Amino acid sequence: MSEFADRLEESSEAQVEMCPPVAKLEPAVDPRRMRRIIAEDTQWSLALVPLLRDLCLQSIVKNFEEKPILNELLPHHKTVVLEKLSPNLPLHITANLITDENYWKRCCIQRWGLSDVSTYGYSWKRMFFERHLQKVIELFIPDVTDPQSVLELVPLCKNYVQKLDITQLLPPVKDPQKLEEADGSDSVSEVGFDGPSIDHFDFGILLNKLTKLEELHVVYGVKGCGMNFEWNLFEFTHRDCQALAEALKSCKSLKVFRIHQSKVSDEKCRTLVSKLLDHPSLRHLSFSHNMIGDRGARAIGKLLNNSKLEKLNVCDNKIRGPGARAIAHALCSNTTLISLNLRLNQLGDEGGQAIAEALLYNETLESLHLGANEMTEPTATALSQVLVQNKTLKNINVSCNRLGVDGGKVFEEGMSHNRTLLECDIRLTELLENAISTHEAQVRRSREICIKVTGARERLLSAWTLRLPAGRGT
Amino acid sequence: MPKGKKGPGGKLAGMTEEERLLFMQQRALAEGDAAKQKEDMLTQFLKDKLQKEERNSRVNLHKLTQQWRMVLRKARTDELRRDVDVLSQTFERVLDRKDSVIKCLVGDLEEAEQQSLQALRSNLQCMDQLLEVHRARLDSLEQQWNTELEGLSEEFNSERELIMSQHQEDCAYLEDVSFAVEQYYNEVDNEAKQDFQNTRDDIKNRNIEEKHALRIQLEGAVEELWRQFQQTLQAYNEATADRQIAFETLRARDQSSAQEIDTQMKKLQKMQDLVLALREKLNSSQRESELAAQELRAAREEVTLQVQQLKDQLSRIRVGERSQLANLTTHSSAAAKKLQGVIQKGEKLLRMSEMCRKLETEQERVLPFYTSSLSAEEQSLDRANTMEAPCEELAQAMLDYTGLERFWQRYNKALLERVCLEREQEALRQENKQLRLLLRQYLDGITVSDGILHTRNPLLMVSRPALTSPTNTEAHRKWPTVIEAAHVVQYTL
Numbered sequence: 023m024s025e026f027a028d029r030l031e032e033s034s035e036a037q038v039e040m041c042p043p044v045a046k047l048e049p050a051v052d053p054r055r056m057r058r059i060i061a062e063d064t065q066w067s068l069a070l071v072p073l074l075r076d077l078c079l080q081s082i083v084k085n086f087e088e089k090p091i092l093n094e095l096l097p098h099h100k101t102v103v104l105e106k107l108s109p110n111l112p113l114h115i116t117a118n119l120i121t122d123e124n125y126w127k128r129c130c131i132q133r134w135g136l137s138d139v140s141t142y143g144y145s146w147k148r149m150f151f152e153r154h155l156q157k158v159i160e161l162f163i164p165d166v167t168d169p170q171s172v173l174e175l176v177p178l179c180k181n182y183v184q185k186l187d188i189t190q191l192l193p194p195v196k197d198p199q200k201l202e203e204a205d206g207s208d209s210v211s212e213v214g215f216d217g218p219s220i221d222h223f224d225f226g227i228l229l230n231k232l233t234k235l236e237e238l239h240v241v242y243g244v245k246g247c248g249m250n251f252e253w254n255l256f257e258f259t260h261r262d263c264q265a266l267a268e269a270l271k272s273c274k275s276l277k278v279f280r281i282h283q284s285k286v287s288d289e290k291c292r293t294l295v296s297k298l299l300d301h302p303s304l305r306h307l308s309f310s311h312n313m314i315g316d317r318g319a320r321a322i323g324k325l326l327n328n329s330k331l332e333k334l335n336v337c338d339n340k341i342r343g344p345g346a347r348a349i350a351h352a353l354c355s356n357t358t359l360i361s362l363n364l365r366l367n368q369l370g371d372e373g374g375q376a377i378a379e380a381l382l383y384n385e386t387l388e389s390l391h392l393g394a395n396e397m398t399e400p401t402a403t404a405l406s407q408v409l410v411q412n413k414t415l416k417n418i419n420v421s422c423n424r425l426g427v428d429g430g431k432v433f434e435e436g437m438s439h440n441r442t443l444l445e446c447d448i449r450l451t452e453l454l455e456n457a458i459s460t461h462e463a464q465v466r467r468s469r470e471i472c473i474k475v476t477g478a479r480e481r482l483l484s485a486w487t488l489r490l491p492a493g494r495g496t
Numbered sequence: 497m498p499k500g501k502k503g504p505g506g507k508l509a510g511m512t513e514e515e516r517l518l519f520m521q522q523r524a525l526a527e528g529d530a531a532k533q534k535e536d537m538l539t540q541f542l543k544d545k546l547q548k549e550e551r552n553s554r555v556n557l558h559k560l561t562q563q564w565r566m567v568l569r570k571a572r573t574d575e576l577r578r579d580v581d582v583l584s585q586t587f588e589r590v591l592d593r594k595d596s597v598i599k600c601l602v603g604d605l606e607e608a609e610q611q612s613l614q615a616l617r618s619n620l621q622c623m624d625q626l627l628e629v630h631r632a633r634l635d636s637l638e639q640q641w642n643t644e645l646e647g648l649s650e651e652f653n654s655e656r657e658l659i660m661s662q663h664q665e666d667c668a669y670l671e672d673v674s675f676a677v678e679q680y681y682n683e684v685d686n687e688a689k690q691d692f693q694n695t696r697d698d699i700k701n702r703n704i705e706e707k708h709a710l711r712i713q714l715e716g717a718v719e720e721l722w723r724q725f726q727q728t729l730q731a732y733n734e735a736t737a738d739r740q741i742a743f744e745t746l747r748a749r750d751q752s753s754a755q756e757i758d759t760q761m762k763k764l765q766k767m768q769d770l771v772l773a774l775r776e777k778l779n780s781s782q783r784e785s786e787l788a789a790q791e792l793r794a795a796r797e798e799v800t801l802q803v804q805q806l807k808d809q810l811s812r813i814r815v816g817e818r819s820q821l822a823n824l825t826t827h828s829s830a831a832a833k834k835l836q837g838v839i840q841k842g843e844k845l846l847r848m849s850e851m852c853r854k855l856e857t858e859q860e861r862v863l864p865f866y867t868s869s870l871s872a873e874e875q876s877l878d879r880a881n882t883m884e885a886p887c888e889e890l891a892q893a894m895l896d897y898t899g900l901e902r903f904w905q906r907y908n909k910a911l912l913e914r915v916c917l918e919r920e921q922e923a924l925r926q927e928n929k930q931l932r933l934l935l936r937q938y939l940d941g942i943t944v945s946d947g948i949l950h951t952r953n954p955l956l957m958v959s960r961p962a963l964t965s966p967t968n969t970e971a972h973r974k975w976p977t978v979i980e981a982a983h984v985v986q987y988t989l
Contacts, residue, residue, distance in 0.1 A: 253607075256614065283617050310624075311617040338620055366620065 079103055090115050109133075117151070117178035126150050143184070151179035156188055162223045164194040169227055176231045185237035185278075190245040191222045193255055221259045225269035229276070236277040240266070242284035256285065263290040267297035276301070280308035280335075291318030299328045308335040310363075319345025323352035330358050337391070338366040346373025350380035357386050365393040365419070374401030374423075381408045381415065389417040393447070402429030406436025409443065419447040426452055 050056065072080075079099060082091055083106045092100060104122045109129040120126070126146035130137060134153065142149035158172055222242060229235065242258040263286075270279060279298075286294070291314045298304060309322075319341045325331065326349070341349075346369045353359065369377070374397040381387065402425040408415070425433065430451070437446070 253610075283614075283621055285614075311621050313613075337624075338617055 075099070079106075083107060086111060087115060090119055092119055113154075113175070113178050118181075121147065123147060145182075148182045148184060151182040152185055152187075155179055155183055156186060159186070159188055159223055159228075160190050161192065163192045164222060164224075166195055169224075172223075172228060173231075176228065180232050181234060183232050184234050185239075186232075186235060187237075187239045189239075189241055191240065191242050192244060193222060193257070221257070221262045224265045226265050226272065229269040230272035230274075232273070233275060235273060235275055237280075238270075238273075238276055238278070239280040239282070240284070241282060258284045258286060258290060260290070260293070263293045267294045270294070271297040271301070275303055277303055278306040278308075279304060280306070280310070281312070282308060283311045286312035286314060286318075288315045288317040288321075292321045295321040295325045299325060301329055304329055304331060306333040306335075307331055308333075309339065310335050311338040314339040314341060314345075316342055316345035316348070320348040323348035326352040326356050326359060332358055333361040334359060335361075335363040336367070337363050341367040341369065341373070343370050343372030343376070345369075347376040350376035353377070353380035353387065354383045356384060359384075359387055361389040362387060363391040364395065365391045367395055369395040369397065371397055371400045373397075375404045378404030378408050381412050384412075385414050388414055390415065391419040392423070393419050394422040397423040397425070399426050399429040399432075401425070403432050406432045409433075409436035409440040412440075413442050415443060417445040418443065419445075420451060421447045421449040422451070424452055 079102055082089075082095075083103055086103075086107060092103065095103060101122075104120065104125050107116075107120075107125060109125070109132045116125075123146045126149075127139075130139075130146050130150050130153075133150075137149070139146055139149055142152060155175060158175060161167070162169075162172065225238075225240075229238070242256065242262065244255040247255055266281075270276065281294075286309060291309065291312075295318075298307070307325075309318075314322075314336060318339075319336070322334070322336065326334065341364065346364070346367075349362075349364075350373075353362075364377070367373075369392070374392060374395060377390075377392065378401065381390070397420070401423070402420075405418070405420065409418075425448075430448075433448070437443070
């Protein structure tokens, strides 16, 4: 009998050894040994009364508006409360109190769905406030919306707003009643007829208060007006211009300013530039897609030397030869500008040659974009001279100018002497077939050149880019 | 030529008539000549004059034409000036219009240009943005690709080196090992071969010796075994001799028993056949009995059915008889009641007739049934009508009551009398009313009081208007308005 028992023990041990390695729980706790209660009500649980701590936290969350208690909590309680806080809480409570990114991430996602936070410096809070302020400004109707509604946002968001990208500005609403009265009244009241006090949102009230603002992009236009299109929706009036200029002057931390697609003419450009002279922090300036002519270009030239501008973009304006000459004159003595974009103007050969001459003296400009300026062979000659002499230019773009075959030859020759150029874009310049084979030879000879050569549209050659890796120093 | 005329005139007195005639003829001739000369001169003069006049007239004509021309020219210039003015005005107007059109077009063109510029600008901006996005994407992709490529190439290189080094090590190791193993095995192989040789020789020798020994041994064993075998064979034969005898006897018995068995078997067969036959008989008799039983059962069932049917019939008849009886009783009771009713009616009639008899007049008591008031013709007509076969149902029904003719006669008479009496009563009533009215009026006329004086009084009136009592008007008013049908038809249709 004892033998039998011994054998049983052995076999049982052997069996136990063969079981998978499961944690050995106490029988009372092991759910596989105890009787299990399977309730029909999925909410049922033995824990009927939540912990007092949980109740407290719940009430904190519920009454967060009246009593915002957050910083007095322990860290793990704080995370619990932050998880549960509603994203719809009023901003005047949460703005300066909550710094947790997850809360702001939830706010952003609830309001705008999935969005790319990398463009906002990977900070959800910053994205929320910038977009919120942007929306408020975009929907601001002058004389109807109370500017107080904007101003009261300022103390909440001034620490977080670094970039404002305004994509539309609403003009004042034309009040039909007022017009009717004016029609039927005497001349006396016509004289005293009040137009709208401001034509668009006045940035003056806002910019000097946003102490961290570094980028400002504005468009004076209305998005999505559809069938309600009127020209006055896209007017950038003198009053607006003056107000904006004052506002820019008052904002001391602004680094990037861009006003585009707003029909900025010469006069307005001069007004703006006059206030931007000697601005302490402006680095990038962009007047792209406006209507600036030669006088405005002269003003810009003056600005170039009276500020610390590093990047200037005046693409798609109406600058001609004299304007380019003014800018070139400024370039000769400029030491701060790094990138200049003059594409889609009407510089012509006169302007192109002026700029090329300036480049012979300038030693800081690294990137120059002269595309689509109606330039031809003389400019090519001038530029080739530049390529020989200039040692700082790294990126030149002369695409879409009819340089022609002769121009191409001259350019080629200049290129052969250059050792610092990294990127050169000569698409659509009609440097024809004769030039290509020699370009190959050029490429093999000079190692740091990247040439994008695409054949004329009729021949449909495939674009081949040649970029030789590494080796910056010859 | 006054001289000429004077001359001949002064000489007239001194000459004779012939001389005067001659003189006169001469004078006449001279006059004629002179006249001719004069005429010639005149004609010449006239011609000259004519010429002059012609010249003058031509000159004048020229002058005139010139003057006319001047005048006409003036008029013409005026006209032309006016035309020119008008034309200049129209041209100015046209020019203005064209100018305005051109201005409009220029304005439209400018606006269109602005719009196009706006659109172009926004398009360019969008394209720039797209280009930036694409460039960023491409850059990031390129970076990613580069990093991944570098990573991969590094990994690959490192792995490759690792593998190569390992491979080389392994190769070297394997070579050594193989060399050592070869040697070892060579040695072992040689030893083994030698051993093998030795043992083979040994074993061969041993085998030969053993074979010899075994052969001898085996031969001896074989002989002994043969002897033993013989012995046992004999013993066996002896042992089995009596068994053989027994065996023979048993065999004989076996045969006899086999024969017996055959006979028995045949008997058995017969018995079995008998049994079968009997069984068949039994089956057939059973079947017959069953059939008979079935027939009897069927008959029984029929009989029971018939019994049932008869019972049903009986019960039905009973029920029918019962119902008939009930009907009879009800009918009889109804009949009895009717008869009772009739009796009562008859009694009533008798009583009424008695009452009527009391009220009858003497004439009626004597002649209860008056002779018909109809004429002979009418009577014959009436009889013919009654003789006809009546077509209507009512007429047919009435045939039953022909006996009551007499009754109807008396009844109608009574009714007519009653109606006449009533009319008389009515007439008398009216008369009564009239008389009362007259009496009242008379009394009113006699008495003199305030109330009566105010009302219409025959004493105070001269003429006696028709005394229509107010009630008559009311009675008149009671009559409904009568409208002729023709009138209604006119206006309704």
